[in-house]
Amino acid sequence: MLVLSYIRDHKEEVIERLSIKNFNNVALIDEILKLDDERRATQKQCDETLAALNNNARVIGDLYKQGKAAEANELKAKNNEMKELGKTLADRLEAIKQEIQTKLVEIPNTPRIDVPRGTSAADNVNVHQEGDMPQLYEGAKPHWELLNQYGLADFDLGNKVTGAGFPFYKGKGAKLQRALINFFLDEASASGYNETQPPVVVNEASAYATGQLPDKEAQMYAVPLDGFYLIPTAEVPLTNMFRDTIVKEEQLPIKTVGYSNCFRREAGSYGKNVRGLNRLHQFDKVEIVEIANPVGSYDRLEAMKNHVAGLLRKLELPFRILHLCGGDMSFTSATTYDFEVWSAAQQLWLEVSSVSNFETFQANRLKLRYKDKNGNIQLVHTLNGSALALPRIVAALLEDHQTPEGIHIPKALQKYTGFDIIS
Numbered sequence: 001m002l003v004l005s006y007i008r009d010h011k012e013e014v015i016e017r018l019s020i021k022n023f024n025n026v027a028l029i030d031e032i033l034k035l036d037d038e039r040r041a042t043q044k045q046c047d048e049t050l051a052a053l054n055n056n057a058r059v060i061g062d063l064y065k066q067g068k069a070a071e072a073n074e075l076k077a078k079n080n081e082m083k084e085l086g087k088t089l090a091d092r093l094e095a096i097k098q099e100i101q102t103k104l105v106e107i108p109n110t111p112r113i114d115v116p117r118g119t120s121a122a123d124n125v126n127v128h129q130e131g132d133m134p135q136l137y138e139g140a141k142p143h144w145e146l147l148n149q150y151g152l153a154d155f156d157l158g159n160k161v162t163g164a165g166f167p168f169y170k171g172k173g174a175k176l177q178r179a180l181i182n183f184f185l186d187e188a189s190a191s192g193y194n195e196t197q198p199p200v201v202v203n204e205a206s207a208y209a210t211g212q213l214p215d216k217e218a219q220m221y222a223v224p225l226d227g228f229y230l231i232p233t234a235e236v237p238l239t240n241m242f243r244d245t246i247v248k249e250e251q252l253p254i255k256t257v258g259y260s261n262c263f264r265r266e267a268g269s270y271g272k273n274v275r276g277l278n279r280l281h282q283f284d285k286v287e288i289v290e291i292a293n294p295v296g297s298y299d300r301l302e303a304m305k306n307h308v309a310g311l312l313r314k315l316e317l318p319f320r321i322l323h324l325c326g327g328d329m330s331f332t333s334a335t336t337y338d339f340e341v342w343s344a345a346q347q348l349w350l351e352v353s354s355v356s357n358f359e360t361f362q363a364n365r366l367k368l369r370y371k372d373k374n375g376n377i378q379l380v381h382t383l384n385g386s387a388l389a390l391p392r393i394v395a396a397l398l399e400d401h402q403t404p405e406g407i408h409i410p411k412a413l414q415k416y417t418g419f420d421i422i423s
Contacts, residue, residue, distance in 0.1 A: 001104050001364045003379070008033060017110040020117055020326035025107075032103050039096045046093055049086040053079060105214060109361035111326050112335040118325030124338070125325070128309075131318025134344040134400045142345040143395040144276030146402060147173065150422050153277075165266070165281030172422050176397075176409075177284060179416035180390055181259050184286035184311065188387060191307050193257035193288055198237035200261050201228040206240040209366045211332035211358075221263045230263035234287035235384045242291055243366045249373060252380065253300050254291040257387070259284065273348060277391035285389040289382070291368065294360070297381035301335070301357045304385045308339050308353050311388055314412035317396050318342040320349065334359040341392065345399040350392040355385035 007014050007029065015026055056079045063072035116125050147153040152173025158166040169177050189195055207213040207229045212220055221230040231237060238258050247254065262285050266274075273279075288307065292300045305321065312319045324336040339353040360379040363369070369377050401408045406423030414420045 020111045042093045108331045116325040119327035123325040124322040129320035143398040146398045188257035193255045196258045234258040234260040238289040252293040256289045277395040288387045289384045316410045341396040353386035
């Protein structure tokens with residue numbers, strides 16, 4: 001959530017930067033600022049009324065001591081009327097605050113000034129690409145056929161037990177999943193991230209704090225009876241660990257990594273590119289989260305990008321890094337880089353990670369702050385990234401590393417799988 005005082009002091013800049021995300025609802029910003037004017041005026045009236053009530057209470061006490069009961073009673077009656085006014089003002093003040101809050105959460109984060117303009121993924125900017133494209137043998141197959149051929153996953157069984165998008169992993173397919181999770185966690189630990197295993201359900205306050213609520217795109221699985229939500233990413237519980245806290249500046253950056261199941265309804269996702277593991281409702285992911293000092297948060301973003309790139313190199317997968325345009329960014333992000341791997345049999349780039357800096361947007365909702373060297377309380381910057389999401393990594397591994405003899409396992413992963421080929 002944007003800081004209201006920043007909107008007021010930098011209105012034109014906020015409007016210009018929001019236009020990069022194709023958000024042009026200037027009327028909403030004006031409504032918020034008008035409400036804030038009313039809030040300030042009402043707050044002043046409340047303060048003045050309370051001060052008058054306190055002063056009158058002292059005067060009434062003095063009048064009674066002086067034996068001036070009639071004057072005291074007259075002033076007491078006026079004070080009672082003033083109390084009613086004070087209550088009315090306090091109620092109005094609370095209503096204004098709630099209305100401001102409701103409108104503020106409709107405004108996305110302001111993108112960093114270097115975010116490319118654009119309306120869709122076609123406008124994203126390729127900033128880096130490496131790795132040779134695999135030259136597959138004649139008869140090479142897409143991953144969904146390989147999964148079936150080698151008995152690695154069962155989509156029909158998942159559909160029977162749960163529904164579409166909830167596959168069973170079996171045999172070496174299950175071992176490959178576990179191997180990737182352990183590999184990603186170990187690599188993150190070696191990079192200084194503190195491993196944490198979070199819950200996969202969160203309450204409404206947590207989903208709100210990291211920007212999943214309001215759920216504008218209907219992607220969250222809800223548990224209405226308990227007021228819980230299944231997490232779409234471990235980012236939600238890992239970041240909420242620090243909700244309503246003030247950390248010390250010397251603690252920053254705080255680096256956390258967690259593995260979790262992730263759940264997404266993927267409402268509106270249809271078409272030829274959602275087959276097999278390309279798009280699931282339940283999947284595994286390792287997430288890295290950082291709480292950073294605003295001064296160095298973009299250095300931390302670069303470090304996170306380098307970490308993800310290192311994982312893909314070790315998995316021997318060709319990849320590219322895209323700087324997302326305003327129209328393809330999330331509601332909460334200030335800047336995002338997507339990592340995509342080449343799926344050789346499908347001839348597609350598949351997104352496997354998004355690394356983002358949210359600046360103070362999440363921290364403002366989280367009330368997550370730090371105390372600087374001068375004793376001032378400031379909002380932190382929050383960052384996160386997938387390191388990595390498994391389904392499309394598995395899809396690319398199977399397709400890119402297939403041979404007529406079987407599917408070769410990258411050297412870095414073999415100590416985790418216990419085998420070097422799936423045949």
